[in-house]
Amino acid sequence: MLISKIHKVLAIAARVPGNRQRFLDAGLLETKTGQLVEHWREKFPNLQPIDKAEIRNSPGLFLANASDVVYRGTTSGSRGQVLTYFAGEEWNRLRVAARMRSLRWWGIDDSIPIVNVASRLQPIRSVDVTLAGEIDEGFLTRLLEVLSVRPAVVRGYPSRLCEVASRLYGKSLPTVLGVIVTGEGWFEFQKSLLERVFDAPFIDEYGCQETGISGLTCPEANRLHLDSDRCLYEVIDGQLVTTDLYNFTMPMVRYCCGDVVELEETPCSCGRKGLTATVCGRVEDTIETSRGRVFSGNVKLPPFPGILNYQVIRRETSIDLILKEVVEKWSDRNLEPLDNWIRHTFGNLEIRYFGKPPSPPEVPPREVLSEKDWISQLTSGSWGDLFDRSLPQGNIAAAAKLLKQAIDPSIISGSGISEATRNLAIAVSQTPTTGNPDIDRTIGRILLFANTVLGGDELLCDRAVEILREAEGDRFSDPTQFDLYLLSLYQKTEKLQSILDYRPCQIDRFNIHHSLYGFEGAIATARNRNSPLTKSLNPLLAIFIADLNFFASRFHTAILASWRELIWNREIWEISRITDADSFLTAWLHLRRAFWKNRKTPEILEAALTKLRETAKTPQEQAKAILETGYVNLLLEKQLDSEFWLTTAMQQSQNLDRTLEKGEFDPLPWSPILRNIAQGFLNGGKPELAYQCLLASAPPSSRVSAFERLAKHCNRKQSPIFEIRDR
Amino acid sequence: MVLRSWTRAIGLVFATLFSFLGLKSANAQVEDFVKSSNESDAPRIVQNCYFPGEYARVSTRNTDLNVRQTPGGRIVGSIPRGWEVLVRETDRSGRWVFVTSHYGSGSVYFGSAPNFNEGWVSADYLTFLGSYCDKPSMGGRPMNNKGMSPKPFYFMESQLETQVEPQRFSVYEDWTNLGDRISKSLDD
Numbered sequence: 001m002l003i004s005k006i007h008k009v010l011a012i013a014a015r016v017p018g019n020r021q022r023f024l025d026a027g028l029l030e031t032k033t034g035q036l037v038e039h040w041r042e043k044f045p046n047l048q049p050i051d052k053a054e055i056r057n058s059p060g061l062f063l064a065n066a067s068d069v070v071y072r073g074t075t076s077g078s079r080g081q082v083l084t085y086f087a088g089e090e091w092n093r094l095r096v097a098a099r100m101r102s103l104r105w106w107g108i109d110d111s112i113p114i115v116n117v118a119s120r121l122q123p124i125r126s127v128d129v130t131l132a133g134e135i136d137e138g139f140l141t142r143l144l145e146v147l148s149v150r151p152a153v154v155r156g157y158p159s160r161l162c163e164v165a166s167r168l169y170g171k172s173l174p175t176v177l178g179v180i181v182t183g184e185g186w187f188e189f190q191k192s193l194l195e196r197v198f199d200a201p202f203i204d205e206y207g208c209q210e211t212g213i214s215g216l217t218c219p220e221a222n223r224l225h226l227d228s229d230r231c232l233y234e235v236i237d238g239q240l241v242t243t244d245l246y247n248f249t250m251p252m253v254r255y256c257c258g259d260v261v262e263l264e265e266t267p268c269s270c271g272r273k274g275l276t277a278t279v280c281g282r283v284e285d286t287i288e289t290s291r292g293r294v295f296s297g298n299v300k301l302p303p304f305p306g307i308l309n310y311q312v313i314r315r316e317t318s319i320d321l322i323l324k325e326v327v328e329k330w331s332d333r334n335l336e337p338l339d340n341w342i343r344h345t346f347g348n349l350e351i352r353y354f355g356k357p358p359s360p361p362e363v364p365p366r367e368v369l370s371e372k373d374w375i376s377q378l379t380s381g382s383w384g385d386l387f388d389r390s391l392p393q394g395n396i397a398a399a400a401k402l403l404k405q406a407i408d409p410s411i412i413s414g415s416g417i418s419e420a421t422r423n424l425a426i427a428v429s430q431t432p433t434t435g436n437p438d439i440d441r442t443i444g445r446i447l448l449f450a451n452t453v454l455g456g457d458e459l460l461c462d463r464a465v466e467i468l469r470e471a472e473g474d475r476f477s478d479p480t481q482f483d484l485y486l487l488s489l490y491q492k493t494e495k496l497q498s499i500l501d502y503r504p505c506q507i508d509r510f511n512i513h514h515s516l517y518g519f520e521g522a523i524a525t526a527r528n529r530n531s532p533l534t535k536s537l538n539p540l541l542a543i544f545i546a547d548l549n550f551f552a553s554r555f556h557t558a559i560l561a562s563w564r565e566l567i568w569n570r571e572i573w574e575i576s577r578i579t580d581a582d583s584f585l586t587a588w589l590h591l592r593r594a595f596w597k598n599r600k601t602p603e604i605l606e607a608a609l610t611k612l613r614e615t616a617k618t619p620q621e622q623a624k625a626i627l628e629t630g631y632v633n634l635l636l637e638k639q640l641d642s643e644f645w646l647t648t649a650m651q652q653s654q655n656l657d658r659t660l661e662k663g664e665f666d667p668l669p670w671s672p673i674l675r676n677i678a679q680g681f682l683n684g685g686k687p688e689l690a691y692q693c694l695l696a697s698a699p700p701s702s703r704v705s706a707f708e709r710l711a712k713h714c715n716r717k718q719s720p721i722f723e724i725r726d727r
Numbered sequence: 728m729v730l731r732s733w734t735r736a737i738g739l740v741f742a743t744l745f746s747f748l749g750l751k752s753a754n755a756q757v758e759d760f761v762k763s764s765n766e767s768d769a770p771r772i773v774q775n776c777y778f779p780g781e782y783a784r785v786s787t788r789n790t791d792l793n794v795r796q797t798p799g800g801r802i803v804g805s806i807p808r809g810w811e812v813l814v815r816e817t818d819r820s821g822r823w824v825f826v827t828s829h830y831g832s833g834s835v836y837f838g839s840a841p842n843f844n845e846g847w848v849s850a851d852y853l854t855f856l857g858s859y860c861d862k863p864s865m866g867g868r869p870m871n872n873k874g875m876s877p878k879p880f881y882f883m884e885s886q887l888e889t890q891v892e893p894q895r896f897s898v899y900e901d902w903t904n905l906g907d908r909i910s911k912s913l914d915d
Contacts, residue, residue, distance in 0.1 A: 382907045407903060509913065513906035545905070553912045650894045660909050665894035698898035707904035726816070 003041070004244040006232060010044070011036050013251035017687060018061030022048045028327040049241045049256040052210070056083045057124075060691030065249045066678035069694055070096075070141035073209050084695055085210045091246040095214070098227045099124070102216035105272075106178055106203060108153055110290040115146055117164055119156035119183060120711045123414035130412040135163050142410060142420075149419060154198060155180040155205070158190045165197040166308045166325035176200040182207065185281045187301035187720055193308055206279055208257040212244035215277070220270035228274040235263055239283055258283050260295050287314050287723045290347040298723045299345060306334045314723040318350040348358045363391075375442050379479065379508040383407070395434045399446040402428050406453045407513070414705050417453055429463040437471040441480065444468035445510060447484045452517045455524075456491035472584040478505045484516055485560045489567055491519035501579055505557045512552060520702060521542040523698040526567045533566060533596060536635050537672050543631065546669030549623055549657060556581050562592045569596050584621050587612040591628060599635045606632070630673040642680030645673050646689065667696035684689040783826065783853040785810045792853075794846040798823035804844025804912075814855070823847045 011286045013019050014029055014036055023029045026046035030037055037043060041279070052075065055062050068088035087095075100110070108114070116123065116130040118139070123130050131143055144165065154161065158181040176198040181190070182205035188502070191202050206215040206224055213233075215226040226233055233244040234254070240261045244252045260280040268276045279295030289299060301312065306327050313320040319342050335353065342351055366389045369377065374392040377385070386410055391400045402424045411418040429447055433440045444467035451460045468480055476484065482505060487493055527534045534540050544563060551559055558581060561573050575589050585614045591608040598604035609625075609632050616625040626648060633640055649670040654660050656669060667674060675697035681690035785792045791805035798818045806812060812826040827845035900908075 184840070317911050382910075384901075384907050387903065507913070509910040511915075512910045513903070516902060516906055545909075549909045549912065552909055653894070659908060665896040665897060667896045667898065668900075696896055696898060700900070700902075700905070702902040704899050705905075708899065709901065 002232070002245075005242065006044075007036070007040065009214065009243060009245055009248065009251050010040060010063050010253060012248050016062050016064050016251065018055070018058060019050075019251075019253065022050065025618075038695075045253050049236060049254045051256045051258065052083055055085075055252075055255075057674045058688065059083060059085070059250075060688035062250050062252075063682060063687050063691050063694075064251055065681045066690045067696055068249050069675075069678075072694075072698065075210055083143055083210065085252075086249045086694060087247045088249040091212070091244075091249070093223065094230055094246055095212070098214055098230060102214070102225070102227070106201065106219055108178065112177060113146075113150065113152040114155050114180070115143070115152045117143065117154055117156040118160040121155060121182070122707055123412055126414040126416040129418065130707065130711070131410070132412075132707075133410060135160075135167060137468060138410075140167055141486035144174065145420065146411065146418075147176060151175040151177050153178040153180060153203075154200070155182065156195070157181070157718075158186040159184055159720060160308045162190050162193055165193050165326070165673055167195050169193075169308055169325070169327065173198065178203050178380065180205050184719060185279060185297040186353075187299075189301050189303040189307075189310070190720065192303040196245060206277075208240075208242075208259065211242045211252050211255045211257050213242055213257065216617040218268060218270040218272060221268050223264065223270070223276040224278065225268065225272055226275045226277055233263070233275055233277075235261060238262075238280075240277075240613070243413070256711045260297070284418050285719065285722065287721065290344055290433075296719065296723070298585055299721055301720055301724045302341065304334075304337050307338070310338075310720065311718070312721040314721070318352055319346055320352050320354060322354045344712075368392060371439060376402065376440055376657070378442065379510050381509065383509065393438070395439050396442060398428050398431065402450055403446045406450055406517075407702075407706075407710065409706055410710065412710060416455060416703075421450075422454060425454065425460060429460050433467055433470050439608065440467050440471040441477075444471060445480065448487065448675075449510075449514050449517070452490075452514060452521060456487070456523055458493075461487060461491070461493065479508045479511050481505065481557065481558065482507050482511045482555075485557065485564075486511075486518040489518055489560075489564055490525040502558050502561070502573065503556070504580060505555045507552065507555045512548065515548050516545065517702060519548075522563065522567045529567075529569070531567070531569060531596075532599070533635075536599075536637065537595075537631060538675060539697070541700055542671040544670045545700060546627070546656075549669070550620070551585075554582075554585070555586055558589055559587070562589050565593060571597070583615040584612070584617070587615045588624075588628070591632075593633060595631070602636055605635065619655040620658070623652040626652055627656065627669055627673075630670070634672055634676055639680065640673060640677050642684060642686075642689070642693075645677050646681075646693065649673065667698075668700060671697040673697070776871060782811050783814050783824070783855045785812065786854045787849075787852045791842070792848050794826070794842075794848055795823075795843050798847045800847065803846050805842045806848070810843075812853075814853075815845075817850070818847070822850055824850045824853060826853075877899055 006229075006344040010028070014023050014034065014368050015453060020029070020034075024031065025048065025348075027043040028036060028040055028047060043181065063086070065088065069086045070089040071087040071092040073085050073087070075085070103109075110125060111127065113127040113129060114123075114125070114127065116132075118135055119131060120132070121130060128175060129146060131139065131146065133139055139577050147154075154176055156164075161181060178200050179194045179198050180203045181194070186204065195202050201219065204217040204222075204224055206226070207213055210232045213226065214230070215224050217224050230244065230246055232245060234241045234243075236256070238260045239256055240259045241254050241256050242252070243254055260283050261277045262280060264276040264278070267273075278688065279297065280295040281294075283709065285296045286293050287296045287299060299312075301310075304310075307323055307325075308327060309324040311322040313322070321338065321342070339351060342349070368390045369386075369392055371394045374386070374396065387404055391397060391404060402421065404416070405421040405424060409418060409421065425447065428443065428450075433443075444464045447460055447464035447467065468476065471481060481501070499695065519541055522544070523534065523539075526540065537543055547559065547563070556578075558573070558575070565572055570680050571593070575586070575593065578586060578589070581589070585716065587608070591605075591612050594601075594605050594608045609629055612628060613622075613625045616622045630640065630645060630648075649667075650665055653665045653670070654662075657666050660666055674693040678693035678697070681687070737853050747812070785808050787808045789808065791807050793802045794804040794806060795801060796803045806826075814824055814826055816825040816856060817823070818825075825845070825847050828843060
């Protein structure tokens, strides 16, 4: 079984140009045919391992398939530049299953949340959450709030978890079911601290996603079990070398991940089959000790009385010891055990002690805007700038906080929104109106925005409409009408249909930001309804965003109705009723109706497309017509000409969006096309272009964006022991 | 164009913060109480900077300092004059030094050092500052205007048979940035 799996992945990897030479050198390929040799098993041990740097230099050369791309991963980049890799459907399914299986050893099923703490770790399941950012009082309060909702498992880099644990030391905590450490090697004093503070079992998770490696310690013997079903493991010169048995999209064969491991020779007493191992650390992380040079993971860092968290830096002639968190007053007496341990471990070197690092200097807060100015910027200014400031005071304060939490959450939840934000939305909806139409209108609109982020809440929506009627009367302003109708893209609200008049509509910046979140809900609805468009026009979200970008300055409410039809596959209005739309827009509306209504009828689609081309007058409209031609070809399942479409996309991108700088390309509108032409480039012997097309067709996501913003500053890994070679 | 100006403006703000806010407040907290462990009467604790390490300042005359993949090897980036970097390693000759930022280079884009990359630089153009003192400040937030891909990607136009100009692109654009970008068309 294993042999046939290895054979399958080798046969695929053999066709990849990045592997060709080393496969040939190993004698694995027939020189004439390029096929695997018959006795490949004998030759396999000759195959030179490959590492991340080598793949990163020309990642496209390792791409075997550009069609089966379900998973798009990015390495952490903690050791240098990131590598984006791709994997297919089967790989992803097995990855999820393997994780679930090993978590169940510890009784962690799908109902138990895993709370990722202060580390660059995304929530994986819908119950999971991520808390990231600076570890300050606010962070700790949020963590305790999350943990008090229901018993959960805490997960993170051990160094970051220890920083949190040091701050929580001595406090009474809600029930924690386990502490999973991952991403770094861990040391004895860290285990001791985490077990003491969280009063929960310590679980070691090991993984190297791009290679398919995953592993978890077992509860019975605390041995690290490597998931041997998905990977072939080898240890060469002490380093772990793996062959991913299921990545047929970007096969990783004899990939050296840079970790030094020792495989256990005896089976684990827990009775589970498969390999167990001890990870000694990264191959480059060695340190000079009195025993000679060793991997830093092999140095034992014991707990010391009165010292919660510390870091050791080995220099040429000295040892720097950073005492990060202590519980007793420092004196020579309680440093004595440390002195002794250092001398024992490193020899008779000078020891320098350092205290807790100071907090980073605070950036002075920017000027707080008045309610009036805040509202004005919300509808006509930059949100990036607005939410970089402190929130306004007064009647708008709670609603402003709600909006901030919705777009810039301090907790990323796998289900979309945190409990705290949900509760705040309810609280804002229950607040009486102020009598000031501007403020009430803004509160009403923010409630609609929250409703969008929450995925649709009838009560919240009704209350928002009530507030907006009070502020605006029975005839809603253009922006309000837009916000209200946007909900119908993802929410079943028949009564909203009557609110919409079909007419030109001057939208504002709030509408645009609101749309981006609304579109995500809309696409999720289409996907749940198994809309075929989500498959043939993938990512459909990119198309909606491109439409908005194109029509924002000349918006017509009929565009909203057109989007709604696309999502719900249902005719809801008569295009002929529109008399005030320009000819290009009218032609576009007819074409878009044909997208879902006549997607199997090439003649109707082509006719609608011809009409659109005829009405396109400006370079921007002509570019849009070309883009729509690409979409129609995708609907008709035509194989696009890769060269032509990539060139066209690059030539037309600036015409389509005139805010782009020279030489800048916005891949978003073209991403369904780029995704499609990737395979053509691969088949045509241009794997680097295939890889870049896949890279450029990344599906847009507010959650990825929110996570990146939250996690990028303060979630660095910090080994508690390392060496600096002096100059 | 507006976006780029905004990027430059933020970069300038960060550069200003680096020079004024961060360094002054960090230095103010440094108390030089280092002592060796065999002297028992003096204080044993020092207050160190936020990121422990060995720091150096780029001291080129007018130009940026080239960063190379290996000592004397291919140029992979550059660091502006006056920037402070974290020193990780020196090669055997002592002429080449491996430097990085205190964030590492993988996921950080510095507004005022757009070509920053970790790698090997010539030691001749570094002023060594010693440990636990002058450092790149946390006061200036690393800027990543377009979300997850801090450096733009480029299509390999040379592989295309047709003639088009090189195009740079980013993916996973920050959601708020995306909304602001689209909103610009309302100003037309």
